[in-house]
Amino acid sequence: MTTDFGSAEPFVGLVKAQILGRHPGASIVDLTHDLAAFETEAAAFWIERSFRYFPSGSVHVVVVDPGVGTDRRILAVLLDGHLLLAPDNGVLGPIAAMPGALVHAFRDGHLSGLALPEPSATFHGRDLFGPLAGELAAGRVRLQDLGRSCDDWVRATWAGPVVETNRIRGRVIIVDRFGNCFSNIDGKLLKDSEMKSVHFGVHELPLARTYGDHPAGTGIALVNAFGVLEAACVAGRADDRLTLVLGAPVEVRLHGPEPGWT
């Protein structure tokens, strides 16, 4: 489960109650419930970078849903044995775009044949996603029961990194609990031999392999465990040390083409 429900109210527990009511043996894992309310970019990042670490056969429920109660569609995506369920608002965009992904879309009313409760207008996590995830996990509902295959699902609504001849430009998209600042620049875009320098905000940072490679207090850049370029600070907080916030510019300068070529 990945939501923006927080933990102060029983929203998450009620979704779980509905899952367990329909699939009593379910093992339910919380990915996070502390996403900023209605913020889809971080949700999309985390689920895309996380779902493959779960066992094949998992059902992933992502509820970050500013359009609850409107006529927005729901997506079900099947990829490599993982079934993902979320509102069609971009949160599953990166996964739906992967080769081999099967994408179905449907509206609330479609579920009337599945013995789900009449959903409230404002809490589809409990009244729709929970029961449906339970039925899917139990094997009583399958992808083909969920609307029809489609390819007009909502793409990511946020900007990716910009790759230019001499540089790659991105921005900070996550500041984690430890103050590490994740950029939206995938490590796959980076080749050591081509990189001239790495900049987070106004700071040029040395590229490191892990947190312990430099003295305490040093700001460093590394490709982190989620595969993106990150600013970190050895034994400290990079956000404080380097004055970085969400949206701060990130730039990787590349060795340009040979001067004679221009």
Add this chain to the structure above:
Amino acid sequence: MTTDFGSAEPFVGLVKAQILGRHPGASIVDLTHDLAAFETEAAAFWIERSFRYFPSGSVHVVVVDPGVGTDRRILAVLLDGHLLLAPDNGVLGPIAAMPGALVHAFRDGHLSGLALPEPSATFHGRDLFGPLAGELAAGRVRLQDLGRSCDDWVRATWAGPVVETNRIRGRVIIVDRFGNCFSNIDGKLLKDSEMKSVHFGVHELPLARTYGDHPAGTGIALVNAFGVLEAACVAGRADDRLTLVLGAPVEVRLHGPEPGWT
């Protein structure tokens, strides 16, 4: 489980350890642990509005217990296949008052026959509620083993809404993560045809069905997924937009009797 234990310390985990030690197959769901310390009204609201979403046969443990270590009683309530366990301080008052509820009350010492550990003076969640819930879930202890039937349990210690001829007056009892402001006015008290206007604090609000029915930024009132009248703000926070806090007055004005009748 519903408690005011928070998640910074291992209090909740230790209760679960005791449940699993006595009923290894238990599926344990957190309703919330972030209730304000010792605050019974919100706890009572959430458990009353939530327990029926769990499978029949569930054991619900509610530990909001300012009287831990004193001679306060413990209640066990059986209703529609749900068994609820909590200190006798009003937190189960609304459920105990429902038709068909069987209510038993007992004191700590009563449990000496059940092979429970000697409870510490200050952590009955771990030493009493957890083990007892495990025994109940495993079926080795039953309601009739828990003290005697009683009807002098503690009623709610807070004020309900006031229903008058021309209006219903209540107050804000919960401000949730999204800024939605729950009143203590049950939707069942409201009939569309009788309602003249809805007021939260100094604001008169239009009555809506769901969050998406009005333009972004609009303050609206609706009967929410928990069945009570709520102030919300489309794509925003009602508490900020309408300057509402816990305890703020809520008023529903009704079409009064025909003038000729007065």
Add this chain to the structure above:
Amino acid sequence: MTTDFGSAEPFVGLVKAQILGRHPGASIVDLTHDLAAFETEAAAFWIERSFRYFPSGSVHVVVVDPGVGTDRRILAVLLDGHLLLAPDNGVLGPIAAMPGALVHAFRDGHLSGLALPEPSATFHGRDLFGPLAGELAAGRVRLQDLGRSCDDWVRATWAGPVVETNRIRGRVIIVDRFGNCFSNIDGKLLKDSEMKSVHFGVHELPLARTYGDHPAGTGIALVNAFGVLEAACVAGRADDRLTLVLGAPVEVRLHGPEPGWT
């Protein structure tokens, strides 16, 4: 599981995903994930005072790991049927020192025979501790597979209480959600007949059995449910009432030897 991972990011969920992938039937309990980042003393306290409340056969994973990605060792400790796994940084020091504890130490590379994934440099919770805990819980890996027995593990890096002839001096090591202030003075060091007075910061406090024994607002000292001397405030917060913070001095004055003896 006991970590400093917090709940805002999916770090904990990914460790659980890896455990469940290798031991699908696992019941996973969160002790806490909200330890101060990289803070080992509180982690050591909580796991030492908590692990025995879990069923025998439990695997305890403690990840508070400022040295992730360096050559630091990992410890596995077996004691009374509990297997504990953590970086060798003092967090398991108090348990490893107990009579009967079997302590093995190993480095990351040792695990190559266990079909674990190649660990990332920065997230050993997901890539090493999770998979290894799953293998241990499933019984496919045993203590003797994990490096060799050792007794040069890292001792606690923090100061214990100082026992003198006429007094015991300690300090506040935990301020919990309720404002209770835990000292590092074990209740076993205290005998009622020897105690003259108890001081937290500048306040002398009466010794009580539980929170309800004095009028509301009274500052009291008691041996708490975790076995250490604590300052509490009846129906209030001791940290506010007594102006106590982490590190505040705690002193128990003892009846000294008879005057004639000196």
